[in-house]
Amino acid sequence: MEEPPIVYSVDTDIKLTEKEKSIFDFLLQVLKENDKHTTLRVAGGWVRDKLMGKQSEDIDIALDDMYGEELAEILRQKMLQ
DSSP states (O other): OOOOOOOOOOOSSOOOOHHHHHHHHHHHHHHHHTTOOOOEEEETHHHHHHHTTOOOOOOEEEESSSOHHHHHHHHHHHHHO
16 A cells, blocks of 8 residues: 655745845845845755745855855955944
């Protein structure tokens, strides 16, 4: 006798919390202020969790044309202002 298939529920839209929105807005603003045109892509478990309707605080960011070290330095300088 076959077991019934496992059914997963996945949202098609990711709903951001106010904290997440402020983080993404901050990152985009800092890039704009520094004339950086890199694309930020959110990846990993955060995306999976959000699609499954779960909360997550572990946001992984992938960059398309710069190293994370460079972005970290730009963010550090901004936060020291």
